[in-house]
Amino acid sequence: MQWINTERGYGWLSIALHWLAAFAIIMMFWSGFAAENAGELGDRAARRALMGFHIGFGASIALLLLARVAAHFAQPRPTPIAQQKPLMLLSGATHLLLLVSILIQVISGPLAVWSGGRDINVFDFFAIPTPFAAENEAVHEGAEVAHAIGRWMLLVLIGVHIAGTLKHAFIDRDGVLRRMLAPTKP
């Protein structure tokens, strides 16, 4: 069983973390935007329920997302598939910025809750207490701005990432998608 990345391709650890994190991030987008929508429609009960899900689910998957970022840096990097230089640069930069924007969301989300003087309520199961002694308006506003920037960075980068993957899968047919589905055989 190939757990760790090699020069030839990704190991099961990276593959599992990649797809679990992708699913978790989609759930965070769904709940975040649905909460925003409910707020704009003036449906306060729905907004509260969706935000409760967003925060509870976000806290539950925060360690998974951090592990996903750490696993990228802690393992050997598979050799990038050869293509034109500008596309190699675009692919490398997209991957790095995706990881940076995940970090921005995982840090700014909890900070926005805590600096508002609230604990992080995980589905009424348990709460992660705020480290702030009192509400902190400056940190709260900064965290909200960072969370908004991170979300748009993620959306654009995921668009570029999926477009690139589809190009590799259907035009270049060079096995890039295959190596994120199962480790490459020796």
Ligand code: HEM
């Ligand atoms: C990849 C991860 C994440 C994504 C894609 C994401 C996405 C979003 C989106 C789209 C909104 C918009 C809702 C609105 O404007 O009303 C939002 C708001 C919010 N999110 Fe997240 N989020 C993520 C992680 C987290 C985490 C881990 C937490 C905390 C545990 C969190 C807490 C919040 C809070 C408190 C708000 C409302 C305040 C604000 O707009 O800044 N988020 N998020």
Ligand code: HEM
């Ligand atoms: C939230 C969504 C996603 C994020 C944040 C994300 C992030 C990443 C990152 C950072 C890498 C670099 C490899 C590493 O982990 O070290 C990667 C690789 C990859 N991703 Fe995604 N990804 C997402 C969704 C998707 C989707 C939906 C697809 C398929 C359509 C996909 C296909 C791939 C493939 C094929 C690779 C391997 C690229 C290579 O071998 O050079 N990803 N992804």
